[in-house]
Amino acid sequence: xxxxxxxxxxxxxxxxxxxxxxxxxxxxxxxxxxxxxxxxxxxxxxxxxxxxxxxxxxxxxxxxxxxxxxxxxxxxxxxxxxxxxxxxxxxxxxxxxxxxxxxxxxxxx
Amino acid sequence: xxxxxxxxxxxxxxxxxxxxxxxxxxxxxxxxxxxxxxxxxxxxxxxxxxxxxxxxxxxxxxxxxxxxxxxxxxxxxxxxxxxxxxxxxxxxxxxxxxxxxxxxxxxxxxxxxxxx
Numbered sequence: 001x002x003x004x005x006x007x008x009x010x011x012x013x014x015x016x017x018x019x020x021x022x023x024x025x026x027x028x029x030x031x032x033x034x035x036x037x038x039x040x041x042x043x044x045x046x047x048x049x050x051x052x053x054x055x056x057x058x059x060x061x062x063x064x065x066x067x068x069x070x071x072x073x074x075x076x077x078x079x080x081x082x083x084x085x086x087x088x089x090x091x092x093x094x095x096x097x098x099x100x101x102x103x104x105x106x107x108x109x
Numbered sequence: 110x111x112x113x114x115x116x117x118x119x120x121x122x123x124x125x126x127x128x129x130x131x132x133x134x135x136x137x138x139x140x141x142x143x144x145x146x147x148x149x150x151x152x153x154x155x156x157x158x159x160x161x162x163x164x165x166x167x168x169x170x171x172x173x174x175x176x177x178x179x180x181x182x183x184x185x186x187x188x189x190x191x192x193x194x195x196x197x198x199x200x201x202x203x204x205x206x207x208x209x210x211x212x213x214x215x216x217x218x219x220x221x222x223x224x225x
Contacts, residue, residue, distance in 0.1 A: 036211040045204060045215035046206075052210050091154075091156070091211075097170055099156060100154045100156055
């Protein structure tokens with residue numbers, strides 16, 4: 001159960017769009033449509049932003065969107081805002097267990 | 110509203126065990142799986158395992174097999190996570206979190222410190 005691969009950091013200016021990738025294998029990301037994305041601010045519990053690849057929970061801004069192609073899932077944040085600065089984690093189901101990515105620190109310049 | 114309330118911080122010596130509780134409210138306890146996720150200081154999220162509160166079945170990450178036990182008490186809507194043979198690398202915040210296809214709700218976290 002190796003961790004999914006995410007870039008350590010990404011950055012963007014307010015109003016811009018950024019994309020965070022999450023690469024796994026055919027046994028996890030590529031094999032199931034159970035990819036989720038979480039936002040975590042310092043000292044806080046994670047918050048679900050996207051589930052089942054591209055679905056947004058109630059209350060999550062439509063500036064957040066998810067997609068998947070093959071073994072790589074992506075989270076796109078459009079119209080970047082200062083409050084989006086946080087750590088982001090992907091997660092995938094994989095045969096009776098779950099696995100997280102290593103996390104990506106998003107900096108809003 | 111959905112709430113997951115965890116037990117308080119713990120300090121343990123190497124080799125000891127710790128048992129963390131998580132009391133759920135605001136939803137039907139048996140309707141959502143309960144995950145346990147930990148986060149070492151300055152590190153990322155690590156999935157430890159899952160329990161089905163309905164039947165009690167569990168699945169653990171390979172890394173923790175043989176050292177972790179997850180149980181539940183349906184009469185009090187509480188799940189428990191016990192980790193044994195603690196070492197310094199187990200120092201982390203431990204979260205319980207509920208959900209089926211995604212983890213919708215998270216507890217406040219329990220800091221477990223392992224130190225001699």
